[in-house]
Amino acid sequence: MLSVQVLPSLLSADFARLGDELARCAAAGAKAVHIDVMDAHFVPNLTIGPCVVEALRRVTKLELDVHLMMSDPLRYADDFRKAGADAITVHVEAVGPRTMAQAIQRLRATGAKVGLAFNPDTDPRLWFKHFANVDLVMFMTVYPGFGGQAFIPETRDFIRATRAAFPALPIQVDGGVNRDTLPQVVGDGANLLVCGNAFFKDADPAGFLRWAESVR
Ligand code: DX5
Numbered sequence: 143m144l145s146v147q148v149l150p151s152l153l154s155a156d157f158a159r160l161g162d163e164l165a166r167c168a169a170a171g172a173k174a175v176h177i178d179v180m181d182a183h184f185v186p187n188l189t190i191g192p193c194v195v196e197a198l199r200r201v202t203k204l205e206l207d208v209h210l211m212m213s214d215p216l217r218y219a220d221d222f223r224k225a226g227a228d229a230i231t232v233h234v235e236a237v238g239p240r241t242m243a244q245a246i247q248r249l250r251a252t253g254a255k256v257g258l259a260f261n262p263d264t265d266p267r268l269w270f271k272h273f274a275n276v277d278l279v280m281f282m283t284v285y286p287g288f289g290g291q292a293f294i295p296e297t298r299d300f301i302r303a304t305r306a307a308f309p310a311l312p313i314q315v316d317g318g319v320n321r322d323t324l325p326q327v328v329g330d331g332a333n334l335l336v337c338g339n340a341f342f343k344d345a346d347p348a349g350f351l352r353w354a355e356s357v358r
């Protein structure tokens with residue numbers, strides 16, 4: 143049975159106090175935090191590089207789940223792993239079908255867990271043949287680039303189709319996951335729930351996390 147786990151997304155944290163924010167995540171009961179890396183090319187925003195991940199690694203034992211929204215993720219995968227990433231997720235749209243098998247091998251060689259991410263309009267079924275070789279798949283439930291966007295309900299079909307085909311595969315969802323949408327995606331089969339605003343802007347993040355991880 144896959145356990146339901148909330149990954150607070152640091153994009154919604156106070157960047158002036160990231161160390162404190164990590165401590166707040168740990169105190170709330172999180173086991174992992176989600177780190178959004180944006181290159182201003184694959185997405186129209188620019189965020190965090192390996193040097194920040196390295197600084198976070200020094201002050202926390204939380205798992206660091208690194209989401210690479212980059213056009214050339216393989217070029218930086220080793221740097222993020224050396225900086226302390228426990229899991230590295232790359233977008234299938236960035237890697238492309240021809241080099242996907244080699245890309246997965248290269249990511250595996252870093253020693254990190256490997257994830258494949260899908261934009262809201264990318265059909266995962268075309269990529270199912272690779273799913274046995276990765277540790278998780280991730281469905282963007284908003285168009286990547288910014289926190290605080292509204293959940294796109296059409297993505298739920300992809301979650302359901304993937305869960306039906308892969309009963310034991312960890313499925314992550316990212317974007318607009320909150321008290322309304324979280325029970326829906328858990329019902330669809332997602333178990334790794336990235337929550338930015340829903341966690342950090344809640345008056346009681348620990349209460350939110352306890353509630354979220356009890357949803358079946
Ligand atoms: C969006 C990022 C998300 C973002 C989610 O491109 O990948 O991780 O932080 O934020 P919320 O949960 O506020 O939609």
Ligand code: ZN
Pocket residue numbers: 151176177178209316336
């Ligand atoms: Zn993300």
